[in-house]
Amino acid sequence: MLNSTLNSQLFDAEVERIPTRNGYGDGLVELGEKNPEIFVLTGDLAESTRAHLFQKKYPERFVECGVAEQNMMGVAAGLALSGKIPFVSSYAVFVPGRSWDQLRVSVCYTNANVKVAGAHAGISVGPDGATHQALEDLAITRVLPNLTVVVPCDYEETRKCTHAVAELAGPCYFRFAREKTPVITTKETPFEIGKAYVCIEGKDVTIAACGPLLHEALLAARELEKEGIEAEVLNCHTLKPFDEATLIKSVAKTKCCVSVEEHQITGGLAGAVAETLGRFNPVPLETIGMPDHFGESGEPDELLTKYGMRAKDIVAAAKKAMARK
Amino acid sequence: MVYNVSMLTDKRLIELEKTANQIREDIIEMLLAAKSGHSAGPLGMADVFTALYYEIAKITPETRDAPDRDRVVLSNAHICPVLYATLANRGYLPREELKTLRKLGTRLQGHSNSHFSPDLPIETSGGPLGQGISQAVGMALAARHNYESRITNDESGRVRGTRYVVPSVWHTWCLMGDGELDEGQCWEAFMLAGKLNLRELTVFIDRNNIQIDGFTENVMPLEPLADRFKSYNWSVIEVDGHNIREVVDAANRARSTAENPTVIICHTIPGKGVDFMENKFEWHGKAPNADEARVALAELRTLGGQITSEHE
Numbered sequence: 001m002l003n004s005t006l007n008s009q010l011f012d013a014e015v016e017r018i019p020t021r022n023g024y025g026d027g028l029v030e031l032g033e034k035n036p037e038i039f040v041l042t043g044d045l046a047e048s049t050r051a052h053l054f055q056k057k058y059p060e061r062f063v064e065c066g067v068a069e070q071n072m073m074g075v076a077a078g079l080a081l082s083g084k085i086p087f088v089s090s091y092a093v094f095v096p097g098r099s100w101d102q103l104r105v106s107v108c109y110t111n112a113n114v115k116v117a118g119a120h121a122g123i124s125v126g127p128d129g130a131t132h133q134a135l136e137d138l139a140i141t142r143v144l145p146n147l148t149v150v151v152p153c154d155y156e157e158t159r160k161c162t163h164a165v166a167e168l169a170g171p172c173y174f175r176f177a178r179e180k181t182p183v184i185t186t187k188e189t190p191f192e193i194g195k196a197y198v199c200i201e202g203k204d205v206t207i208a209a210c211g212p213l214l215h216e217a218l219l220a221a222r223e224l225e226k227e228g229i230e231a232e233v234l235n236c237h238t239l240k241p242f243d244e245a246t247l248i249k250s251v252a253k254t255k256c257c258v259s260v261e262e263h264q265i266t267g268g269l270a271g272a273v274a275e276t277l278g279r280f281n282p283v284p285l286e287t288i289g290m291p292d293h294f295g296e297s298g299e300p301d302e303l304l305t306k307y308g309m310r311a312k313d314i315v316a317a318a319k320k321a322m323a324r325k
Numbered sequence: 326m327v328y329n330v331s332m333l334t335d336k337r338l339i340e341l342e343k344t345a346n347q348i349r350e351d352i353i354e355m356l357l358a359a360k361s362g363h364s365a366g367p368l369g370m371a372d373v374f375t376a377l378y379y380e381i382a383k384i385t386p387e388t389r390d391a392p393d394r395d396r397v398v399l400s401n402a403h404i405c406p407v408l409y410a411t412l413a414n415r416g417y418l419p420r421e422e423l424k425t426l427r428k429l430g431t432r433l434q435g436h437s438n439s440h441f442s443p444d445l446p447i448e449t450s451g452g453p454l455g456q457g458i459s460q461a462v463g464m465a466l467a468a469r470h471n472y473e474s475r476i477t478n479d480e481s482g483r484v485r486g487t488r489y490v491v492p493s494v495w496h497t498w499c500l501m502g503d504g505e506l507d508e509g510q511c512w513e514a515f516m517l518a519g520k521l522n523l524r525e526l527t528v529f530i531d532r533n534n535i536q537i538d539g540f541t542e543n544v545m546p547l548e549p550l551a552d553r554f555k556s557y558n559w560s561v562i563e564v565d566g567h568n569i570r571e572v573v574d575a576a577n578r579a580r581s582t583a584e585n586p587t588v589i590i591c592h593t594i595p596g597k598g599v600d601f602m603e604n605k606f607e608w609h610g611k612a613p614n615a616d617e618a619r620v621a622l623a624e625l626r627t628l629g630g631q632i633t634s635e636h637e
Contacts, residue, residue: 036474060473063466066520071459071513078463081439081449082396084470086463102510106456110439110449 001201005189007182010215011222016183018155020176020212021119025050027162028087032058038166039079039086043069048178049089049119069094073102073114080112085166092118092134092175096141107171108144114172115165121151121175122211122262123290123307124300133295134175139267141173142240149240150174150193151210151261151269154184157237160191168193177262179300181212196243198250202230205318206250209260210236210269213288213309217260220314231318242272248280256284256321260314262304265289284324286317332577333380333570341569344414345375346625349598351410353621355423355433356612362427362435365595365608366502367407369533369566373500373591374411376572377529382498384446386416393494396448396464400457401502401531403610405437408447417445455508458528461499462514465525465586468495496580499528504536507545512557518586519558526586527579531566533595535606554588566591598625 009015031038032054041063046052055062065072069090076086088095095116096103107114121134141149148168152158158176165172172193190197199214200221209217214235221231232250236243251257257277261269270287277283288309295303304310333341348371356362378384382395399408406426413420418432425431432442436452448464451457471494505511518526530550538544547553551561560582564571572591579587595609596602599621613621 039470061470063517065517066513068510068513068516070455070510071462071517074456074459074510074514075463075466075517077449078398078460078465079467080463081460082464082467082471083392084467101453102456102459105450105453106460112449 003189003197003199005186006199007184007186010182010184010218017180018183019178019180020152020155020158021050021178023152023155023158024117024119024162024176025053027159028054029057031163031166032061035085035166037084039063039084040089041065041072041076041086042089043067043072043094045090045119049117051089069099070102073099073116074106076114077102077106077110077112080114081110085113085115087115087117089117090119091132092121092137093132096137096173097134100140103141104144108146111146111170113170116171116173118173118175120178122177123295123303123309124177124179124212124262126179126300126303127297129297130294135262135264135290135295136267137173137175138239138261138263138269139271142267142272146171147240148172148193148238150238152176152237153211153214153235154181156183156185156187156189157191161237164191164193175211177212182215184215184218191237194238194241194243196234196236196238196246198232198246199235200231200233202232203253204230205232205322206247206254206257207231207233207260207314207318208236208247208257208269208273209233210239211262213260213262216309216311217314219311220318223311223315224318229318229322236269236272239269239272242276244276244280247273247276251277251281251283255325258286258288258314258317258321260288260309262309263289265291284321286321288314288317333573338570341375341379344379345371345569346598348375348407348410348414350622350625351413351420351423352406353599353613353618353625355406355410355426357615357618358424359426359428360612362406362612363403363610364612365535365602365605366401366404366531366533367410368599368602369593369595369597370404370407370500370531371597372567372569373529373531373572373593374407376569376576377498378411378415380573381576383496389444389446395495396461396497397446398448398457398461398464398497398499399437399451400461400499401454401505402436402451402457404502404531405433408437409433412445454502454505455510455514458499458501458511458514461497461526461528462518462523465497465518465523466521468497468525469523497526499526501528501530502536503530503532503534503541503547504544506530506547515554515557515559522558522584523586524582524584527576528586528588530588530590531593532590533593535595535604535609537606537609539606551590558585560585560587561590562587563590563592566593567597600624
């Protein structure tokens with residue numbers, strides 16, 4: 001049964017589509033109004049990260065760092081250690097990709113209250129090709145002590161996430177996508193960092209998803225339903241701290257699991273799920289994600305299809321997991 | 326406000342020079358106890374640290390958490406023995422604690438760190454070179470923002486025009502090594518500080534000409550260093566890093582500089598005060614053994630006229 005707080009039109013072909021990064025931009029402007037300590041930094045990517053919306057309203061709290069992400073991460077740490085709440089805005093391949101050492105030492109080791117926003121994450125970045133498709137960012141952030149890692153699924157959730165990370169004391173990494181993606185949630189959908197939630201209830205297979213691919217997972221659940229298979233779909237938006245309890249409760253019922261993410265299969269959501277299942281209840285797990293491979297240029301839909309991240313792939317993975325019970 | 330220069334009396338100068346020498350003795354003793362760590366840089370910077378913690382930075386043991394305290398950032402955190410020894414002499418921690426350097430459970434980590442020592446005036450954690458300067462830029466920016474918020478909130482509103490003659494709420498002092506300048510991140514930070522005319526920031530560079538693999542100009546040439554900073558819109562002051570009066574005067578000038586950030590290039594002798602360590606890059610990352618420490622301490626204690634004070 002579909003969670004009643006979700007967008008009732010989410011299965012329509014004409015479902016509303018908004019880029020998740022717009023949720024970040026709108027969230028920042030709202031935060032800027034509310035809290036005079038919010039700063040926004042960017043490295044020559046104000047518009048494509050949507051940080052320019054904040055820049056227009058609060059230029060005195062906006063820092064254009066130029067194409068220099070390592071310094072930007074450090075400047076953010078210095079601001080945070082002086083009581084500000086800086087949001088570092090760039091592409092996920094640069095923050096955390098190019099500035100990981102600075103994230104590790106200047107931000108996480110000092111437990112500085114820095115919020116790192118990685119835009120253009122995942123293979124759906126499309127035509128720019130492999131260099132700009134962040135498929136490793138979750139793995140390299142999940143391993144950092146003190147850091148919270150979040151992957152919101154749509155515009156609305158990214159907006160809520162932007163507010164939630166500002167409230168959180170301590171460093172946080174969250175990522176979002178470039179393309180317009182379906183609006184899955186509504187203002188009423190609960191969002192709490194560290195707390196996964198059930199989007200569709202089911203008893204035969206657990207599908208744990210994060211990010212915009214959650215929509216493909218929901219489409220897959222609907223396909224499975226036609227064949228009499230009841231899938232339970234979880235929105236595992238927080239990878240760290242990972243909500244082990246919600247996953248374990250679900251697999252206790254379904255006895256098998258599929259993870260779905262726009263990321264390398266190693267170290268991201270599949271990693272978090274496998275670690276949890278291994279510790280508490282080692283049920284069969286199938287993984288949807290990038291299989292140890294770089295991306296390439298192409299349209300987002302073409303790439304998601306080529307690398308097996310569509311609803312039909314999730315359906316096949318669910319059946320495979322069930323067969324292994 | 327214009328800061329007076331040469332406010333140091335000769336009497337005070339003599340006290341400070343003796344303190345610097347005591348700090349050198351403490352450095353040798355703590356490195357001997359730790360059995361590892363860096364010798365040359367800490368000895369070379371003892372005079373600058375004395376100037377900074379006794380005369381320049383507006384911080385005291387009693388005002389550790391004051392919101393408007395000056396920020397001191399040690400970007401080349403491997404020279405932290407000189408920081409710890411200075412803090413011990415300045416009354417922030419007991420001298421006996423210096424012997425815990427690098428040992429399990431100590432506040433005195435191998436690279437200075439804010440997590441293990443929240444009650445010491447250590448604003449952040451260092452180690453990987455180039456990271457401190459970026460954080461110092463952030464701290465200076467925060468000071469500017471706090472100051473501008475205050476004057477914006479002032480009902481008269483007229484003080485805004487005098488921004489550049491009124492000190493910011495705090496000044497940020499960042500200490501860096503010269504070998505550290507090989508890191509590209511430093512120059513990213515210098516570019517941003519120059520762009521922002523970040524007068525709230527002053528950097529001390531330990532220009533001792535050595536790094537782990539050899540002399541800086543062989544490993545990676547830095548000259549013409551002063552010109553490079555000027556081209557980034559920085560003010561440059563060059564001083565004898567063993568002349569405390571020069572260092573203090575330069576810092577006072579930097580704090581009152583109206584236009585842009587200042588770098589004080591401190592020409593120092595690595596290993597200063599211990600003959601067999603002076604100018605030897607081999608002593609960059611090495612601690613003395615018991616015999617070497619004995620010789621070093623004897624030199625530091627007997628060179629009285631030359632090292633303890635040149636003004637007595």
